[in-house]
Amino acid sequence: MKYLLFTxxxxxxxxxxxxxxxxxxxxxxxxxxxxxxxxxxxxxxDDHQPHPEFRIExxxxxxxxxxxxxxxxxxxxxxxxxxxxxxxxxxxxxxxQLWMAHAAISSPxxxxxxxxxxxxxxxxxxxxxxxxxxxxxxxxxxxxxGRSMFPAQLDFSVAEQRVSMQLESTTDWVLHGHQGYSQKSxxxxxxxxxxxxxxxxxxxxxxxxxxxxLTGIGWLDREWSSQxxxxxxxxxxxxxxxxADGHKLMVYRLREDDGEDxxxxxxxxxxxxxxxxxxxxxxxxxxxxxxxxxxxxxxxxLPLEWQIKLPMMNKQWQIKPLYDQQWMATRFSxxxxxxxxxxxxxxxxxKGYMELTGYD
Numbered sequence: 001m002k003y004l005l006f007t008x009x010x011x012x013x014x015x016x017x018x019x020x021x022x023x024x025x026x027x028x029x030x031x032x033x034x035x036x037x038x039x040x041x042x043x044x045x046d047d048h049q050p051h052p053e054f055r056i057e058x059x060x061x062x063x064x065x066x067x068x069x070x071x072x073x074x075x076x077x078x079x080x081x082x083x084x085x086x087x088x089x090x091x092x093x094x095x096x097q098l099w100m101a102h103a104a105i106s107s108p109x110x111x112x113x114x115x116x117x118x119x120x121x122x123x124x125x126x127x128x129x130x131x132x133x134x135x136x137x138x139x140x141x142x143x144x145x146g147r148s149m150f151p152a153q154l155d156f157s158v159a160e161q162r163v164s165m166q167l168e169s170t171t172d173w174v175l176h177g178h179q180g181y182s183q184k185s186x187x188x189x190x191x192x193x194x195x196x197x198x199x200x201x202x203x204x205x206x207x208x209x210x211x212x213x214l215t216g217i218g219w220l221d222r223e224w225s226s227q228x229x230x231x232x233x234x235x236x237x238x239x240x241x242x243x244a245d246g247h248k249l250m251v252y253r254l255r256e257d258d259g260e261d262x263x264x265x266x267x268x269x270x271x272x273x274x275x276x277x278x279x280x281x282x283x284x285x286x287x288x289x290x291x292x293x294x295x296x297x298x299x300x301x302l303p304l305e306w307q308i309k310l311p312m313m314n315k316q317w318q319i320k321p322l323y324d325q326q327w328m329a330t331r332f333s334x335x336x337x338x339x340x341x342x343x344x345x346x347x348x349x350x351k352g353y354m355e356l357t358g359y360d
Contacts, residue, residue, distance in 0.1 A: 151169075185233060197220075199218035
């Protein structure tokens, strides 16, 4: 589900000058674009490449890292594609494809981020799965020697900090929803959605004239759709968690203006076996809200602490941000950052990422 909103909003801003009610773009009709249909079989590595017949998609990566002193770091890198219309894509500056990339570093020194934009057809940005895998916007690049996305090298920069990481994964792809068909509303909105939640990482950050070595674990999301939100959905809350016992959990809710929120998720076993979670199996509870800075002389109250319960499995956790100030003040802003997981007794139980949208 993640980031469909920002792909559309940021890129439409550049191409069409949209400045009001950008959410309406996500709720608009998808006439002329391909539809997300149940029963479609996802194919790898073919589905790692773009799907221009659909309106929007992304390659989304987060990582929970530690340095040599045991301090927590967080890394985010995301590449988005959007089709401006349903016509056949043309070459060069006549292309109807637009690209956007976000990157962020959460460190003991604070939270920093950058955003970049590009027109399709110019070679400045894209994703290719030919003899090898390559996803890029300018010098922000994910490169793999084969058609699979792993092993790979990921390089990007944020505020003069240069990140270089080696990524490895040998586990199967996780298909969310029903074999990758992820429904988003009772009205039928849906996406194709799969993840790789078990990425081993080692790398470094060049910052302030020093090189800091980092190791950790990452999570990659892939998703594409043509109409991701229903007319009554204002935003969402999303969590991807690496639990200390080796399990992984992805849950989200789409907040609805009238009626019950749409809630879904996946429980991923140590062996990679995945169980789709229905709304009745998930409780997402806002535990504590706080005010953060979101711009010059601007503040916003956000639900930054949560309880997540899986009552049928007799499991529950407390979710707390590593830092409150992990706001992405990009063209269309949101909260995205590292969270710490505690069990019901207050003991450390894992780490992950949280995203909060639609509150501003």
